[in-house]
Amino acid sequence: MIVILKQGISREKVQEVCAWLETQSVKTSPIYGEGTVIIGLVGDTSSIDISSVEMHEGVERVMKVSEPYKRANRKFHPDDSIIDVGGYKFGGKRILVIAGPCSVESEEQIVALAEQVKASGATALRGGAFKPRTSPYAFQGLRAEGLMFLKKAREKTGLPICSEITNLTYLDMFNEYVDIIQVGARNMQNFEMLKELGRTGKTILLKRGFANTVEELLMASEYIMSGGNEKVILCERGIRTFETSMRNTLDISAVPMLKKLSHLPVVVDPSHASGLAWMVEPLSKAAVAIGVDGLEIEVHNDPKQALSDGQQSLTPEAFDVLMKNLRSIAAAVGREI
Ligand code: PEP
Ligand code: MN
Numbered sequence: 083m084i085v086i087l088k089q090g091i092s093r094e095k096v097q098e099v100c101a102w103l104e105t106q107s108v109k110t111s112p113i114y115g116e117g118t119v120i121i122g123l124v125g126d127t128s129s130i131d132i133s134s135v136e137m138h139e140g141v142e143r144v145m146k147v148s149e150p151y152k153r154a155n156r157k158f159h160p161d162d163s164i165i166d167v168g169g170y171k172f173g174g175k176r177i178l179v180i181a182g183p184c185s186v187e188s189e190e191q192i193v194a195l196a197e198q199v200k201a202s203g204a205t206a207l208r209g210g211a212f213k214p215r216t217s218p219y220a221f222q223g224l225r226a227e228g229l230m231f232l233k234k235a236r237e238k239t240g241l242p243i244c245s246e247i248t249n250l251t252y253l254d255m256f257n258e259y260v261d262i263i264q265v266g267a268r269n270m271q272n273f274e275m276l277k278e279l280g281r282t283g284k285t286i287l288l289k290r291g292f293a294n295t296v297e298e299l300l301m302a303s304e305y306i307m308s309g310g311n312e313k314v315i316l317c318e319r320g321i322r323t324f325e326t327s328m329r330n331t332l333d334i335s336a337v338p339m340l341k342k343l344s345h346l347p348v349v350v351d352p353s354h355a356s357g358l359a360w361m362v363e364p365l366s367k368a369a370v371a372i373g374v375d376g377l378e379i380e381v382h383n384d385p386k387q388a389l390s391d392g393q394q395s396l397t398p399e400a401f402d403v404l405m406k407n408l409r410s411i412a413a414a415v416g417r418e419i
Contacts, residue, residue: 083108083127084145084157085135087119095140096121102138106130113159122158124308149343151300153307154314159345165313167261167285168242170205172315173347177412177419178376180244180262180287180349181401182208183383184391185221186228191383196235198398199381203405203419206262207232207241208378212248213390214268221389226252229259236261244287244378250278257282267291267319267354270302280309287349287378289317292330296339303346315347316340317378320355329357329394332365337372349376353394359385362396363404370411370419379404 085103087096096119100110108125123130132144147157164173172178181204186192196207211228213221224231232243242261247253248269256263262285269275270291279286286306290299303314318337320330332355340348352365366377382388382395396404405419412419 083123083130083132084147085121085123086142086145087121087140088142089117091119091140099138099140103135111158115160120158120160122152124152149297149300151297151304151344153312154300154303154344154346156343156345161345163312163345163347165285165315165347167206168240170242172285172349173375175416175418176205177370177374177408177417178205178349179203179405179419180206180208180376180378181381182244183210183388184353184380184395185210185213185389186224186231186245187389189231189234192231192235193238195381195383195398196239196241198383199401200239200241202398202402204241204401206244207235207239208244208264208380209235210390211245212252214246214248214266215390226255229255233259247275247279250275253278253282257284261285262287262315265289265302270294270299273302273305276302276305277309280306280311282311283313284311285313285315286311287315287317289319289351290321290333290336292320292322294321296336296343299340300344303344315349315376316344317349317351318355319351319378328355328361330355332356332368334365334368334372337369337374341373347375348373349378350374351378353378353380353391353396357394359394359396359400362394363400363407366404366408367411370408370417371415373415 108123111122181199186209213223244262246264264287267289323331350369352362380395381401385392385395
């Protein structure tokens with residue numbers, strides 16, 4: 083439920099209304115806009131009598147929110163959320179690009195790639211250290227050592243680090259070495275993990291599960307946000323459909339839908355969406371044109387030799403061309419990249 087207050091209401095009056103609402107066993111979170119103040123109510127609002135709230139001095143009107151997600155809901159928070167990661171702002175005018183290899187393979191590899199993607203305009207470095215592979219016989223990642231190499235790359239370049247967590251046992255390490263904790267598609271509904279991440283102060287890149295709806299993605303973000311961590315970035319990375327010519331099908335419509343329903347920044351991952359290096363550019367262009375706040379792109383120094391996802395990885399040179407080609411599209415939609 084959302085309570086819209088009268089124009090020009092004083093802070094004291096807002097606090098008075100909040101205190102009164104809290105006697106109805108709900109939590110209040112006031113949002114101050116220009117001239118308008120709205121109060122979001124969290125908790126069981128089913129027993130609240132709307133007309134008695136509307137009769138309260140200072141209240142303009144009351145709106146019922148039917149969606150089950152509250153904190154991620156744009157109705158509660160009409161302005162876009164801006165999430166600062168190392169001075170780069172997700173959700174601002176600039177479209178941020180998280181680039182790097184699927185897996186960290188060595189210190190030399192990740193440091194060299196970090197320098198290259200930074201020179202091309204990337205604003206964060208990705209690299210998997212703990213890899214959720216379909217086969218237990220496939221490369222599982224360098225694990226803790228991989229995180230340490232990422233830290234070295236951050237020291238050299240200043241780029242914030244994004245890496246996927248697969249098990250909460252390693253949370254302390256992630257808190258130390260990583261700036262954006264990625265929750266992969268396979269763990270989007272690992273609710274115990276989401277609750278724990280809700281208690282950290284880290285930015286979370288929450289990837290959509292390949293068989294999950296937009297609402298399920300938003301409910302997963304709600305798990306993190308209800309724990310107190312509001313720094314959630316949503317990521318569309320392709321869903322499983324009947325189509326077999328690509329690894330997944332990029333649900334490009336999910337971008338404007340998520341932007342309409344939620345105030346959280348939205349990122350597209352064209353690499354896992356297509357599984358094809360040559361398709362990363364057209365999908366990135368579509369994503370920029372449709373209004374994303376960021377891209378996550380796999381880049382490898384030698385894709386043919388990559389230990390994971392080489393077929394969808396761009397060379398640093400191709401990544402550089404892509405970044406240049408995205409500029410005019412970003413400008414056409416009033417953004418920068
Ligand atoms: C990844 O980013 O390397 C990854 C495994 O992504 P997803 O969880 O989207 O498959
Ligand atoms: Mn990958």
